[in-house]
Amino acid sequence: MFSLFDEMRLTTRATARLALNYKGIPYRTEWLKHQEIAPKLKELGIPPNEPAPSGPPQSPYTVPAIQLPGGPGIMDSAAIAAKLESIHPEPSLHLDNGLVEKVGPLIGKVAFPLLPVFMPRIARDIILEEYAEWFAEARAQKLGMPLDELERTRGGDQAWEAARPGLIELTQFLAEQKRDDGPFILGSQVCYADFLIVSMMEALRRIGQDLFERFIQVSGDHSLRKLHEACQRWMRSDQ
Template identity: 40%
Template sequence: MKRLGFSKGKSESYKQQYLNLHPLISQQGRLALNFKGVPYKTEWVEYPDLALKFKALGIPPNPESPYKFADYTSPTVRFADGSYTMDSQPIAEKLEATYPEPSLHLETGLHDEALEITFELMWLIFPDVLHLLPKKILNEPSASWFAEDRKRRFGMTLDEMAELKGGEKAWPAVVQSMERLRQFLTVRKRDEGPFIMGSTPCYGDLCVVALFESLQTVSVEMYEKVVAFCREFGDLHEADHLIETYLQERNRDFSELEQEAEADVTIADVVLYRFLEFIEHCNGVDLCIGSKEKTRDVYGHEVIESSPKLSDFLRSFGTRESARSDLVKGEEPGESARVAMQTWAQGVL
């Protein structure tokens, strides 16, 4: 769940490949990969290309389940053994079997209840946020495809759905669902920690955090409204540093990340490249604990500054283009940039 992910970007030496659409529907799988500390690279796939691409790769369609929305969905992971796993929960199960430590504690079954509750809450909130995806998040041709597909599925445009089913008239049901989530986050605690089980994080926590992150990516206004409902929501979403501490206490060794890199690539390069890639994909919203003040990212979008190092980063490098280097292509930053990178990375790590 470390937001910087410790990925070498597009280096082929990392065999895990993350086939992704956009941040809203991919957070659970990405959080699970980051929680496990598994290096990976991301390949972004547009909506109209998804089914054709996955069929060409020989990926079987999703099995029938209460949560099935389509035959082919994002995220999908290509593992080091060449196999593909589609959808967040099967990805989590494969990760747990392949990388047992740190544990997602799937044996508790808490993620099943977390998924049920967050799906309920998500669908109640959808009328107010779904219409924003093609307007401010998706590229073309995904934006047009998404709008038409949801119009076909729902029998109305996303704007019509927002007008008919969103707003204040939907809020009583949202409040009831949020109260159910609040109770879920409190009744199974073993101590005073912020996670479902107290001080020990599990995959159920990632399922809930994924909802918060998705909301913050698409609608800061809705995110703030939801998180303000109770202290437990904010505590869980701001607990990244505690997860990091938990991993350190479990003696999780991240030193292999530097060892696996090419000889001329430092850990600062790895961290910076991953951070820049995250900014590019998520409009600058890095969701580490931070000031929570409104600011603007490198694209000019208004965001909540959740990363304590985001402002320092923007001051140091100005724009994404001014610092980005494609290490695979042999592009390297200048010496002054390298010094700044190393200083910045040490502050993050």
């Protein structure tokens, strides 16, 4: 059975879980507290992330990660998806349709402007109390300012307005790609690119239902809500 290593209390990158559930692959989840992530992934023999060439520094070790039965550990959602597709090709994630490469930048246009909205909320409402101070300090180092200052100076309505063009572009992209009236990017056929969008939406929903609802409202379109609802069957939190 596969082992999935994920972050306790908040699955901010649900794509690996969506892919496992979609393919019907049995797995067990081992929930890790923040300061347990690096030691556990080192134990699995996973090499650390390369330093980010630009933008905020990237953590050396991140979740989700998986361990194959009797095999290696793999970190990073994209690498996990590629491995799952190679060893369990059906049902297909359709990684070769070119949509992942198009969706990634669109998600960035939405997520980065909203960082001053959701990151302080994660620190206050999601992180275990024993790690809250450590989490806030670590994120302040990466972002160049304390989270309360980030929220005060760059959050609120201005952050949502900054995300609006990206959200509109994302909904337009969904409309342009559809082959029929189905809820997914391609209509009735689901693919991994759908899971990228839905994992961002699910993260916002877990941080706060109000964030999820404003996400839909600012997009000006209910296609994103329909996509999220259509993926609920693969959104099981654990197995």
